[in-house]
Every structure is written in structure tokens, then in C-alpha cells.
Amino acid sequence: MPSEETVEVIQRELLDWYREHRRDLPWRKDKDPYRIWVSEIMLQQTRVDTVIPYYERFLNQFPTLNDLANATDDQVIKAWEGLGYYSRARNLHSAVKEVAANYGGKVPDELKTISKLKGIGLYTAGAILSIAYDKKAPAVDGNVMRVFSRLFAIPDDIARQSTRKKMELIAEHLIPAHAPGDFNQALMELGAMICTPQSPHCLFCPVQTVCHAFHEGLQDELPRKKKAKPPVQVNVLFAWFLQGDKVLIEKRPDTGLLAGMWALPTVEQQAGESPLRTMEKFCDKKTIPATNYIVKSQLEHIFSHLHWKIVLVQAEVTDSTFPLPEGWEWSELDDLHTKAFANVYRKALKNLL
DNA sequence: AATTCGTGGCC
DNA sequence: TGGCCAAGAAT
Structure with missing residues (x-):
């Protein structure tokens, strides 16, 4: 002291x-x-x-x-x-x-x-x-x-x-x-x-x-600080489910990454799996009646601990009366700006709108 | 104790 | 340009 x-x-x-x-x-x-x-x-x-x-x-x-x-x-x-x-x-x-x-x-x-x-x-x-x-x-x-x-x-x-x-x-x-x-x-x-x-x-x-x-003369040597681990790379798919002027959005859980924020439906894709195949399995699992899958664009986003390599895939929903998965909603395209989206999704939306 | 949680600005 | 960093807390 x-x-x-x-x-x-x-x-x-x-x-x-x-x-x-x-x-x-x-x-x-x-x-x-x-x-x-x-x-x-x-x-x-x-x-x-x-x-x-x-x-x-x-x-x-x-x-x-x-x-x-x-x-x-x-x-x-x-x-x-x-x-x-x-x-x-x-x-x-x-x-x-x-x-x-x-x-x-x-x-x-x-x-x-x-x-x-x-x-x-x-x-x-x-x-x-x-x-x-x-x-x-x-x-x-x-x-x-x-x-x-x-x-x-x-x-x-x-x-x-x-x-x-x-x-x-x-x-x-x-x-x-x-x-x-x-x-x-x-x-x-x-x-x-x-x-x-x-x-x-x-x-x-x-x-x-x-x-x-x-x-x-130690001011440039101090403080000592352990280096952070580099972010882990993860391949994810953002789904752009359209029907007319409406789109499906997903509210993220109230814990974990981007807690409580609105998002595009997001799924991790296995290494080596094609985006369209991932989309196909995703729709099947969630029983979403969709067709005409198109890869719209790709982007990357780096969080502190994650490096997302993102594929944006569009699809047309053929029947909007199907039961929505938990936390999902239809949103008018014109209303998207009223919802809270994290920046990674804002970046994606910019590519889609 | 070590990880998980975002994003943007800076050199 | 990419690594580093910024008035931390929760788990």
C-alpha cells in the first residue's frame, strides 16, 4: 500500500x-x-x-x-x-x-x-x-x-x-x-x-x-493482460420467408445471444452442407410450407466470441395459415423498422429490402 | 476461473 | 487491414 x-x-x-x-x-x-x-x-x-x-x-x-x-x-x-x-x-x-x-x-x-x-x-x-x-x-x-x-x-x-x-x-x-x-x-x-x-x-x-x-519507463509494458481467444467461426443461415408484403420474424429467447431481440429465423448449418439443403431441412423441421428457395447474398459478422459466416436464403411461403413456431410472427415489411433488431440483422435486412 | 454476452472506432 | 479495446455482469 x-x-x-x-x-x-x-x-x-x-x-x-x-x-x-x-x-x-x-x-x-x-x-x-x-x-x-x-x-x-x-x-x-x-x-x-x-x-x-x-x-x-x-x-x-x-x-x-x-x-x-x-x-x-x-x-x-x-x-x-x-x-x-x-x-x-x-x-x-x-x-x-x-x-x-x-x-x-x-x-x-x-x-x-x-x-x-x-x-x-x-x-x-x-x-x-x-x-x-x-x-x-x-x-x-x-x-x-x-x-x-x-x-x-x-x-x-x-x-x-x-x-x-x-x-x-x-x-x-x-x-x-x-x-x-x-x-x-x-x-x-x-x-x-x-x-x-x-x-x-x-x-x-x-x-x-x-x-x-x-x-x-514501464508505461508501455503495463498493464499486463492475457490475450482474448479468437472468435469461433460458425456458419449460419438467415431465412427470408416472404408472402406478399409480409415476412416471418423470430423473437430470440430472453437469455443468451441477442436476448429478447427480433431476428430473422436463424439456423446453424453443418459444415459442408449446402445452404439450400439446410433451408430444406429447416422448413421440414418447422413444417413451413415454402418454395422457390434462392440464395440472396452472404455476409459476415464478428461478435466478441463468434464469427458468423451468414447466408441469406429467401423463400416464398405458400400458405400463411400454417401454425407458427414459438416466438415467430408475421411482420409487414413497412413495420420492420419499429421492431428492435440487433445490428447483425439490420445489416442483413439492408441487403434484402 | 473462464466464458459468454455487441458493436464501432482506431491506428 | 485486422487486432485491440471500451465506465462489467452473470454464470
């Missing part, structure tokens, strides 16, 4: 720097716990510039916690369309309804309580408690781990959970009781603007004088 003297230098320099240089971000206009909460969920694994327009629209559509609690699932997921990690939206909606129903609409201000809400882990709990309620709670995200890794020359792999635990102990030790919210945000802001992953701007760093990595 750093000495008391070092702790004081870090606190003072970081707070002074933050109060001078902090970005004017839309979630920094007030300390409404609900607004802070929404911003923290959106910012998980997502860049500030990407979040800003979503945040503005979302808060415009759901200005208060009760507005969100009273919204439908479809409204919420549509507001999240394109932002990714869609379970965040479902968990947020669920948790907000829980707060409205069981906490009188007031976001809990205790770690033990707020941590029970869906989608709120230790980081998000600490961020909300410190920023909205001025509570001394650690909020260790990727920025903070990178900053600590360099500041104290910690060689541990920041991809490991045990490393985050270590960092949280350090954060507890560093956070000043008089400004926990600003200090936590200062650490993150430093990571975002100065102590960046590549080529950190050490010459402008407010804590350069006490930075272990800088003095040893």
Missing part, C-alpha cells in the same frame, strides 16, 4: 486536475441516482462517444425512474437497439421495476441493497453510491485498473478477477472521504484522457511524480 504522504499527493493532484479538465458529459449535469445508473449501465464496455446519443434519447424517452418502470419491454429494448450487450437493457428494466415496486422509487443507497439489483455488480454499485450519494465505495473499472497498474507498477494480469479484488483494496485505501464521487471519476477520467491504453500522455499526467511505471 502507498504511504500516507503518497496517498495525499494522489488525492490532491487528481482532484485538482479533474476539476479543471473534466469533460462536460450529459450524465454529469446533476447527481440524479437514476440518471447516473442509466449512464453506468450504458457505459459498460462501451465508448463514451457511442453512448452519448443513446443516453440522450433514452433519458428523453424515460426521464424518471417511474417512466422507465412503466415502459414496456419492447419500448426499452427498442431504445437499446444497436448499443449491444442487450441483457443490460433487460436487467436495467427489471431492476428499475423492482426499485419502483419495493423501494418506493428511490434507488438504494447502501452497497448491500443496491448490489442485489439485476445488472449491478461491484463496479456499478460503487459508481452509483459514490457519484450520486457521496459514499466512500470503490468503483474499479478498466480505466482504474490500468491507472493503478502503472501508478504502482503492478504486474498482475488485469484480465483476472483476483486482480480486480486487489485493485479494489487499493481504491478503498485511496478514496478521500470528502470527495469519493469526484475521486472515482477522476481516476476514470485520467485513464480515458491521459493514462490511455496505447501511448499514454505521461508528460501531462498530474500524478507523474509519484508514478512507478513512469520512473521505470
Whole structure:
């Protein structure tokens, strides 16, 4: 642990720097716990510039916690369309309804309580408690781990959970009781603007004088991080089942990949199997009366852990009165824009419409 | 502990 | 251009 003297230098320099240089971000206009909460969920694994327009629209559509609690699932997921990690939206909606129903609409201000809400882990709990309620709670995200890794020359792999635990102990030790919210945000802001992953701007760093990595020239070697595995390749088929100006769409299950989003009927295809044969078996299994199969186009989409090689196959449904598979619906072509589709399906639709 | 969850921007 | 990364949580 750093000495008391070092702790004081870090606190003072970081707070002074933050109060001078902090970005004017839309979630920094007030300390409404609900607004802070929404911003923290959106910012998980997502860049500030990407979040800003979503945040503005979302808060415009759901200005208060009760507005969100009273919204439908479809409204919420549509507001999240394109932002990714869609379970965040479902968990947020669920948790907000829980707060409205069981906490009188007031976001809990205790770690033990707020941590029970869906989608709120230790980081998000600490961020909300410190920023909205001025509570001394650690909020260790990727920025903070990178900053600590360099500041104290910690060689541990920041991809490991045990490393985050270590960092949280350090954060507890560093956070000043008089400004926990600003200090936590200062650490993150430093990571975002100065102590960046590549080529950190050490010459402008407010804590350069006490930075272990800088003095040893290790800023480009730290933090250490295990490389992610490459995405697994999977061949999938998107079905474009037309009848007149209607098309079949499928609501994905509320867990797993693209949870709760609308999709084109999707099936994995075996290696070496032709798209038309896959389509034939798919229709047979789902007892879909369709004919005139045509391969329309092919595309690829890379998720974090999956690499989809996609074939788009069109077919004409000959009898629209057949029993629909669970979760399937007919949609007017003109209504597709009102449904929430993940980007991979938006890309496909662009090729088809 | 290691995986699973999206997407877009950057060099 | 493709690998890397971004205010993580759930399982």
C-alpha cells in the first residue's frame, strides 16, 4: 500500500486536475441516482462517444425512474437497439421495476441493497453510491485498473478477477472521504484522457511524480493482460420467408445471444452442407410450407466470441395459415423498422429490402 | 476461473 | 487491414 504522504499527493493532484479538465458529459449535469445508473449501465464496455446519443434519447424517452418502470419491454429494448450487450437493457428494466415496486422509487443507497439489483455488480454499485450519494465505495473499472497498474507498477494480469479484488483494496485505501464521487471519476477520467491504453500522455499526467511505471519507463509494458481467444467461426443461415408484403420474424429467447431481440429465423448449418439443403431441412423441421428457395447474398459478422459466416436464403411461403413456431410472427415489411433488431440483422435486412 | 454476452472506432 | 479495446455482469 502507498504511504500516507503518497496517498495525499494522489488525492490532491487528481482532484485538482479533474476539476479543471473534466469533460462536460450529459450524465454529469446533476447527481440524479437514476440518471447516473442509466449512464453506468450504458457505459459498460462501451465508448463514451457511442453512448452519448443513446443516453440522450433514452433519458428523453424515460426521464424518471417511474417512466422507465412503466415502459414496456419492447419500448426499452427498442431504445437499446444497436448499443449491444442487450441483457443490460433487460436487467436495467427489471431492476428499475423492482426499485419502483419495493423501494418506493428511490434507488438504494447502501452497497448491500443496491448490489442485489439485476445488472449491478461491484463496479456499478460503487459508481452509483459514490457519484450520486457521496459514499466512500470503490468503483474499479478498466480505466482504474490500468491507472493503478502503472501508478504502482503492478504486474498482475488485469484480465483476472483476483486482480480486480486487489485493485479494489487499493481504491478503498485511496478514496478521500470528502470527495469519493469526484475521486472515482477522476481516476476514470485520467485513464480515458491521459493514462490511455496505447501511448499514454505521461508528460501531462498530474500524478507523474509519484508514478512507478513512469520512473521505470514501464508505461508501455503495463498493464499486463492475457490475450482474448479468437472468435469461433460458425456458419449460419438467415431465412427470408416472404408472402406478399409480409415476412416471418423470430423473437430470440430472453437469455443468451441477442436476448429478447427480433431476428430473422436463424439456423446453424453443418459444415459442408449446402445452404439450400439446410433451408430444406429447416422448413421440414418447422413444417413451413415454402418454395422457390434462392440464395440472396452472404455476409459476415464478428461478435466478441463468434464469427458468423451468414447466408441469406429467401423463400416464398405458400400458405400463411400454417401454425407458427414459438416466438415467430408475421411482420409487414413497412413495420420492420419499429421492431428492435440487433445490428447483425439490420445489416442483413439492408441487403434484402 | 473462464466464458459468454455487441458493436464501432482506431491506428 | 485486422487486432485491440471500451465506465462489467452473470454464470
